[in-house]
Amino acid sequence: MKAIHTLLLILLILLIPTPGWPATTEDWVLIANPKAGIGRLTQDEVTNIFLGRYRRLASGVTAEPLDQPADSALRARFYRQLVDKSLAEINAYWARLVFSGKTRPPGVASSSEDAMQRVSLHPETLAYIEKSRVDARVVVVFEIVE
Amino acid sequence: MxxxxxxxxxxxxxxxxxxxxxxxxxxxxxxxxxxxxxxxxxxxxxxxxxxxxxxxxxxxxxxxxxxxxxxxxxxxxxxxxxxxxxxxxxxxxxxxxxxxxxxxRSPQPDTTQxxxxxxxxxxxxxxxxxxxxxxxxxxxxxxxxxxxxxxxxxxxxxxxxxxxxxxVIGGTAGMVFLVVVRPIKATSDRLHRLDPTNAGALEIPEGHAGTEIGRLVSDINGLTGRLVNTLNQERELRRQQEIGQRKYQDLFDHASSGIFVTDTEGCLASFNRAFVELTRLVHVATEQPRKLTEPGWDDHTQLLDLLRRSADQQISCEDDFLLCGRQGDERWLHVAIMPLGDGSMQGTVTDVTARKREEILARRLVITDSLTGFANREGLIQHYAMLNSVSDLPFTTVMIDLDGFKQINDAKGFPVGDMVLMEVSRRIRRATHPSDFLSRIGGDEFVLIFNGISERGAAATRIEALHANLCEPYELNHESVSMGASIGIAFFPQDGANMSQLLRSAELALNSVRESSRSASLPGYRFFAPQLQAAVEHQRRLEDDLRHAVHNGELRLAFQPIIDLHTGGLAGAEVLLRWPHAVRGLISPEVFIPLAERVGLISEIGRQVLEEACRQVAEWRRDGLNMYVSVNVSVSQIPDELSPDAILDVLQRFSLPAEAIVIEITEGVLMGDIGAAQRWIEQLRAAGLRIYLDDFGTGYSSLSYLKRFPMDTVKIDKSFVIDMNADNSDHTLVNTIITMAGSLGLKVVAEGIEDANQLALLRKMGCGYGQGFFISHPVAAADFVATAARINATQANTASNS
Structure with missing residues (x-):
């Protein structure tokens, strides 16, 4: 088991493009519904929300995270930049919680547009999209500063 | 077991x-x-x-x-x-x-966390x-x-x-039991039952030949073997030792010699019965060790000395010791001591009393004259052997010689002689002090020691009395015999440092008394004087010179012509001997002939004279002188020193007829061994030699001699001829001799004719031959021919005159 994990990890490391390369995926930003009243979030808060530690912010606002599709490059980039994990690791993490626990993984948007749509429709929703796609329907609450 | x-x-x-x-x-x-x-x-x-x-x-x-x-x-x-x-x-x-x-989980009630x-x-x-x-x-x-x-x-x-x-326990125990314990136990059991004296031996357990157990068993076997051997040897040794000890114990107990063992201080460790009996050791009930000094030794320190000497030098020592006894029961014990090596000494004691008494007796006999009871020469020498001229007291040595004793002894026999000697010893004893030492050192020679007298006056007083006493007549078998005595005296220490020197000095003094007593009535004793010694020395040197002269042929012959008184012609010559001494000049034959006789040179001289005389007369006879030589032969040469055969041998060598040699003898020849002399004369006469009797008239001149000994000629001694005058008795005597000789058929030679008168008288008396200075002095051989010629010429004159 462990050997396979290690092998996978090596494969993933080899597959991941280095930051110096011409970006195939854009920088992402975390967006929220402006009406939800969510201010700027910290990286820890984003991590805790997206990895199921809690879904309610300190201000009492509920926050429902929303992932990009499972095979999207943005999703991989998001988790890499947020917690420095591969998608496989993130999936393994969730697998344990889903299998024996009660905590649920974030919902999945079919695309960034879908994510924008859902954020604009449901104020408690938090999602990450390409930075370039941000428009007036949403507000950016967190972004990775390089 | x-x-x-x-x-x-x-x-x-x-x-x-x-x-x-x-x-x-x-x-x-x-x-x-x-x-x-x-x-x-x-x-x-x-x-x-x-x-x-x-x-x-x-x-x-x-x-x-x-x-x-x-x-x-x-x-x-x-x-x-x-x-x-x-x-x-x-x-x-x-x-x-x-x-x-x-x-x-639900907790357990008895949780022991x-x-x-x-x-x-x-x-x-x-x-x-x-x-x-x-x-x-x-x-x-x-x-x-x-x-x-x-x-x-x-x-x-x-x-x-x-x-x-x-x-492990089971296995180990089993193995130990099998491999070690069982063989050991088996061996132990066998060893326990083993009787090595019956030549028993252990078996080596099976399979253990090479193990320690096997070696142990063979070692035990070896050990028991050696042990048995040693035991046997020990047993045998002890048996022999017991036998030996028993034997020695028997020897020790029953030995006739005393045996003892002592330490070096004389403490006795053991002794046998014989020791007790021999030493008369008194039994004492005491635990103390007995002492070797306990018996009644005369001087036990000597015995201890002997013991110590033996111990110190680790040698065997022995000596005789006198054991005192009651009532003079003395005992001589011979003690031999031998160191045993362990500090103790073993000794043996034997009774040697009998031997010791014999020894003492023998020693006394050796030094005693059995006839007189005086000491003998050995006794004298022994008694004064250790003289010391510094520390010893002076004394006088008196040597006595009896004059005429030999004649008494010869004439009357030894028993009478012994009686005389016993009487002499009685007189000596009476005339001396008890402290004087008396000895008889020869037949009639006595030596007396007057102790404490060192001065001539005192000695002379006593010796005069003694001499007078000895010269008293002796009564023997109702017959009175007179005898003189000569006495020589020497003082110790001045006349001799030891007894032999003293005896020599006394003898010299004695001899001088004897020599002089013939001529004068001097005292019969004389003290030793150094001159006597010098005279002896002189005599001795003369002897040496004579010996030298004889060996080197220094003696010379002289010839005195003998003439026929009837014809006046030369008949022969008497051979005379001359000794020209390098220092003392010419020495008379009267001096050196007796000397030669005394020292045994006479026979050598006699041979030389005969040889030379024969050689000389042979020469002259070849030169035409019809003559003989007469050779004097002394008593001591007859019969063996100059045997008839030797004389005839010389004659033969020089091819001389028997009439060329005449032998002159003296009357002394006829007084010794008569038979031998007779045979000697007869043998020579049978060979044709003539015998002259020399010095006729001076001695016994017994006519019986002339009858018994066949002579040819007598020679009238010159003392008669020199004093011969027409009117004195000598004249008569000479005439009688000539007449008597003529009647016996003997010819006569007159000696010592010194003048014409004597010659004429002798011729008138009918004396056949003569010699003397008037006719000729003795001349050397070289001058003889001339002398002979002169005599013959005179004869011719006389013959022509008469």
Whole structure:
């Protein structure tokens, strides 16, 4: 088991493009519904929300995270930049919680547009999209500063 | 024999060795099982914790996920999963301060949880943020389960150990029994039954020929063999020793010699019965050791000296010791001492009294003159052997010689002579002091020592009395005999430092008395004087010179012509001997002939004279002188020193007829061994030699001699001729001799004719021959021919005158 994990990890490391390369995926930003009243979030808060530690912010606002599709490059980039994990690791993490626990993984948007749509429709929703796609329907609450 | 002992099984080697093996093994097993139990327990606990820790490792990430997500369900799942391990008692998973999940098994009532055993607790980290502690998982061990497991483990280990130990004990015991104990026990049993004196030997157990047991057995066999040998030798030695000791004890007890063993101080260790009897050792009931000095020795210090000498030098010493006794019962004991080497000495004692008495008697006899009871020469010499001229008192040595004793002895026989000597000794004894030493050193020679007298006056007084006494007539068998005595005196120490010198000095004095007593009526004694010694010295030197002269032929012959008084012509010559001494001049034959006789040179001289005379007369006869030579022969040359054969031999060598030699003898020849002299004369006359009787008229001149000894001629001594005158008795005597000789058919030679008157008288008396200075002095051989010619010429004149 462990050997396979290690092998996978090596494969993933080899597959991941280095930051110096011409970006195939854009920088992402975390967006929220402006009406939800969510201010700027910290990286820890984003991590805790997206990895199921809690879904309610300190201000009492509920926050429902929303992932990009499972095979999207943005999703991989998001988790890499947020917690420095591969998608496989993130999936393994969730697998344990889903299998024996009660905590649920974030919902999945079919695309960034879908994510924008859902954020604009449901104020408690938090999602990450390409930075370039941000428009007036949403507000950016967190972004990775390089 | 060895006592047979049964070895109880509990003290046998089998039981002991096996018990020892079992005991040691069990002891070690017990100790090690305690050690093993402790170790297993400790390790069991450690391993349990290790296992729990590893258990935690497997759930750690899941637990951290559950804690991160605050997912009680997952946490509970994890806790329950852990609890399925029997060693886990309780699991608590906390997220921060809140307990997320808790699972535990119902506690046992008799829980014996070690208080010091901590729970296993692990902090849980966030899976997404490094170093962020988000909770903890705490796991408490189920010590009952662990302990029971540990106990089971240790019990099993100990049981295994015990089983192994039992196997080892059994195996070791069996092997020890088989390999070591059984052969040893078998050997021990056999050894116990073994009787080495019956040549028994042990067998080597099977298969042990090369092992230590085999070697032990063969060593024991060797040892017993040697032991038996040694025992046998010892037994034999002891037997012989006993026999020897018994033998020596018998010898010791029954020996006729006394035997004793003593230390160097004379303490007796043992002694036999003979010793007691010989030394008259008195029995004393005492424990003290008896002393060698206890018997009544005359001088026991000498005995101790002997003992010490033997001990010091480690040599055998022996000597005779006088043992005093009651009533003069003295005993001489010979004691021989031999060191035994261990500091003690062994001695033997033998009674030598008889031998000792004989020795003393013999010694006394040796030094005593049995006839007179005086000391003999040996006694005298012995008595004065240790004279010391410095410390010894002066004394007078008196030597007495009896004059005329020999004649008495010869005439009357030895018994009478002995009576005379006994009378002499009685007179000497009467005339001397008891302190004087009296001895007879020869037939009639006495030596007296007057002790304490060193002065001539005192000595002379006593000796005059003695001399007078000795010269008194002796009454022998009613017959009175007179005898003189000559006495020589020497003083100690001035006349001699020892007895032999003193005797010589006294003898010199005595001889001078004897020589002078003939001519004058001097005292019959004389003191020694150095001149006497000088005279003797002179005599001795003269002897040496004579010997030298004879050997070098220095003696010369002279010839005195003898003429025929009827014709006046030369008839012959008398050979005379001359000794021209280099220092003293011409020495008379009257001096040196007696000397030659005394020192034994006379025969050599006689041979030389005869030889030379014959050579000379042979020469002259060849020159035409019809003559003879007459040679004087002394008493001592007859009969053997100048034998008739030797004379005839010389004649033959010079081819001389018998009438060329005439032998002149004196009357002394006729007074010794008459028979021998007679034969000697007859032998020569038978060969044709003529014999002249010399010096006729001076001695006995017995006519019976002339009858008994056939002579040819007598020579009238010159003393008659020189005093011859027409009117004195000598004239008559000469005439009588000539007449008598004529009647006996003997010719006559007159000696010493010194003038014409004598010659004429002799011729008128009818004397046939003559010699003397008137006719011719004796002349040397070289002058003889001229002398002969002168005589013959005179004869011619006389013949022509008459």
């Amino acid at each position: 060895a006592i047979r002992r049964i070895v109880p099984w509990s003290s046998g080697i089998v039981f002991r060795s096996l018990a020892a093996v079992a005991l040691i093994t069990l002891l070690l097993g017990g100790i090690s099982s305690i050690f093993i139990r402790d170790q297993i327990t400790a390790r069991g606990h450690e391993e349990a914790l290790q296992r729990l820790s590893e258990l935690l490792d497997t759930v750690e990430s899941t637990a951290s996920v559950a804690t991160f997500a605050n997912d009680e369900q997952l946490a509970s799942e994890v806790a329950q999963g852990l609890l399925r391990n029997s060693e886990v008692q309780r699991v608590i998973i906390s997220a921060g301060n809140t307990e997320l999940a808790r699972a535990e 070690p208080s010091n055993a901590p729970p296993v607790q692990r902090s849980l980290l966030s899976p997404f943020k490094k170093g962020d502690v988000i909770g903890s998982i705490r796991l408490e061990a189920n010590w009952d389960a662990i302990s029971s497991r540990v106990v089971a483990n240790s019990r099993q280990a100990i049981l295994t150990l015990l089983g192994q130990l039992l196997l």
